[in-house]
Amino acid sequence: MAADDSPTPFRDELVARGHLIPSGQPGVFGRGDEFERVCTGFDRLVDDAVAPDGAERLRFPPLVPKLSIERVGYLKSFPDLIGAVFGFRGDEAEAAEMAQTAWEHGDWSGHLRQMDVTLTPAGCYPCYPAVAARGRLAADGALLDLGPCSVFRNEPSDDPARLQAFRMREVVRIGTPEQVLEWRERWMRRAQDVFARVELDADVDVANDPFFGRGGRMLAKNQRALQLKFEVLAPIATNAPTAISSFNYHQDHFGHAFGIERHDGEVAHSACLGFGLERVAMALMRRHGTDVGSWPSDVMRELRLDGPRP
Amino acid sequence: MKERVRRIVMDHGRLSVASLSDADDLYRAGMTSHSSVNVMLALESEFDIEFPDEMLTRETFATIDAIVGAVGSLAGAA
Numbered sequence: 001m002a003a004d005d006s007p008t009p010f011r012d013e014l015v016a017r018g019h020l021i022p023s024g025q026p027g028v029f030g031r032g033d034e035f036e037r038v039c040t041g042f043d044r045l046v047d048d049a050v051a052p053d054g055a056e057r058l059r060f061p062p063l064v065p066k067l068s069i070e071r072v073g074y075l076k077s078f079p080d081l082i083g084a085v086f087g088f089r090g091d092e093a094e095a096a097e098m099a100q101t102a103w104e105h106g107d108w109s110g111h112l113r114q115m116d117v118t119l120t121p122a123g124c125y126p127c128y129p130a131v132a133a134r135g136r137l138a139a140d141g142a143l144l145d146l147g148p149c150s151v152f153r154n155e156p157s158d159d160p161a162r163l164q165a166f167r168m169r170e171v172v173r174i175g176t177p178e179q180v181l182e183w184r185e186r187w188m189r190r191a192q193d194v195f196a197r198v199e200l201d202a203d204v205d206v207a208n209d210p211f212f213g214r215g216g217r218m219l220a221k222n223q224r225a226l227q228l229k230f231e232v233l234a235p236i237a238t239n240a241p242t243a244i245s246s247f248n249y250h251q252d253h254f255g256h257a258f259g260i261e262r263h264d265g266e267v268a269h270s271a272c273l274g275f276g277l278e279r280v281a282m283a284l285m286r287r288h289g290t291d292v293g294s295w296p297s298d299v300m301r302e303l304r305l306d307g308p309r310p
Numbered sequence: 311m312k313e314r315v316r317r318i319v320m321d322h323g324r325l326s327v328a329s330l331s332d333a334d335d336l337y338r339a340g341m342t343s344h345s346s347v348n349v350m351l352a353l354e355s356e357f358d359i360e361f362p363d364e365m366l367t368r369e370t371f372a373t374i375d376a377i378v379g380a381v382g383s384l385a386g387a388a
Contacts, residue, residue, distance in 0.1 A: 073344060215347035218366040222343040225368050251342070 007159035007237035010286065014160055017290045019281075026156040027164035031278070034292050038281040039167070041303030043148055045194050046169050046275055055145035055171060060126035062150035063117040068125055071257045077211050077219065083119035083152040083164075086112035123149025123170035124254075124272040131174055132258040139263045141175020143183075148277055161236040161279050168274035174255070176262060180271045184230075184247050187273050191232055191245050197302045200234055200280075200287055203241065207231040234283040244279045248272050311357075311385075315377050318356055322348040332374040346371045353377065359384040 014020040014035075021030030031039070063085070069075065074082060088098065090111060098111040120126065127144050131137070148167040155162060173183040188204060195202040207229045208220035223229055228249045233241035248271060254260065255268035262268045288295040292305065300306040312332070319325070319336065326340030341349070349371060354360055359381065361370070370380045 076344070076347075214361075214363075214366065215351060217363060218347055218350060219343050221366060222346070222368050226343075253342070253344070 005238050005240075007157075007161070010237040010282075011158065011160040013290050014282065014285065019285065019290065020160060025164070026158060027162060029160070029163065035281055037305055038284060038292065038303060039148075039277040041305055042198070042275070042280050042284075043169055043277060044304065045197060045302065046171075049190055049194055050145050050171055053143055055143045057145045057147065058127060058130065059147055060120070060130075060149065062120050062152070064120050064125050065129075066114070066116050066118055068129060068258075069118050069121070072125065072254065073257070074121060077209070077216065078121065079212050081121060081153045081155060081210075083121070083154050085115045085117050085119060087115045089113055119152035120149065121151060121153060123151050123168040123274060124172050124270075127172055128174075128254045128258040128260060128270070132260045136261045136265070137175060137263055137268055141173065141179045141262070141268070144172045144174075146170040146172060149274075159237050161242045161282055163278055166279070167277040169277055170272055170274050172270060172272045174260060174268050174270045176266075177251075177269045180269045181249060184249055184271045184273070188230060188247050191247070191273070191275075195232065195234075195245075198284060198299050199296060200244075200283060202232040202234050202244065204230055204232055205241075207243065207246065234287070236279060236282045236286050242279065242283070243276070244283050245275045246273065248274075311381065312374065312378050314356060315353070315381060316374055318352045319349055319374060319377070322352045324348075330374065332378075334374070335372055336374070337368070337372060341371075343368075349377075353381060357381050357385055 011020070015022055018032040019035035021032060023029060069082065086109070088095065088111060090098070094111055098108045101108045123146055127146060131142055131144070147169065149170050150165065150167055152165050154164065156164060171187070173180050192202060192204065206224055206227050208223045209229065211217070211219040228251070230247045231243035232245040234244050236242045250270045250272070252267045252269050254270050260268040285292070288299060295305070297306065322345060323336055323341040324345035325336065330336070330339060350361060350366065361380070361384065365380055369376065371377055
């Protein structure tokens with residue numbers, strides 16, 4: 001691998017600047033003050049773009065019921081990415097044994113049992129059962145602004161753009177195929193306007209999810225053939241384009257899994273979009289430099305980094 | 311072989327129609343991307359074959375005829 005293809009120099013620069021705070025685990029970082037202000041500033045730009053549509057704001061914790069993961073078939077598509085949650089239900093004697101093993105940095109996993117929740121692997125998952133529980137959709141469907149969603153993916157990496165724990169700014173549209181696709185088209189244009197405001201050259205391209213195994217390769221080809229997923233790409237830690245935003249048409253996958261009915265009783269279709277907040281902040285730093293104070297004044301103003309601190 | 315293929319498609323394809331001709335588009339009949347993977351895996355198990363990467367496409371599994379052709383070419387080559 002050529003030296004300039006390595007993601008670690010950029011990671012080390014982000015750490016040296018105080019933008020990322022190492023935890024000792026790959027892909028798990030704290031975030032410094034300035035880095036977080038960039039994330040917040042960009043999140044507000046998305047707020048501005050979402051506002052005219054009158055989306056309903058919903059917020060969910062970074063955990064989902066295990067049942068939801070089972071219903072959407074997550075383990076068929078992404079078994080390697082799940083973060084299941086385990087907890088202790090034993091007695092005092094076993095607790096003492098576990099604590100002693102942990103004190104010696106041994107393997108204490110045998111004392112744990114799986115809990116009925118997992119870490120949230122995709123920010124939009126919690127909203128589907130919530131919408132299904134309301135009964136049939138209105139004729140104009142549903143539009144949900146889920147805000148910055150904390151998600152987890154089990155993929156430790158040296159690439160600072162490939163975090164295990166990160167935030168996706170998610171918006172979800174549910175309704176007829178026409179409603180959902182029209183919305184996605186509109187947002188793909190709108191997102192490019194948002195990126196243009198912060199002077200980020202962002203290319204849109206058809207994409208696929210990292211489905212697991214041979215069946216996954218087939219799913220990936222299907223996803224591309226049907227143009228179900230588009231990504232906005234920008235260089236981050238290397239010159240290779242990395243997704244900073246995605247636009248996903250699920251067809252009736254979630255409508256079917258959770259029983260979401262349209263106003264006419266048909267199974268609802270859905271689409272979501274996500275802006276990877278940490279990735280956007282890093283792409284901006286790649287583009288404009290890691291010294292945020294030296295960024296173009298227009299970009300500073302758009303991100304509200306030039307005024308008094310909130 | 312066609313009957314075995316047809317049974318696998320009916321069992322795994324999550325089809326929304328009861329009857330199919332050999333040339334009917336299975337995706338139009340309700341088969342999803344996810345259920346087409348189940349069909350693919352069931353075919354591999356039933357016929358003891360392995361679809362090469364270049365055959366793991368939407369077209370390979372689009373109709374009963376297409377599947378029979380694909381399975382035939384692999385089983386014949388084995």
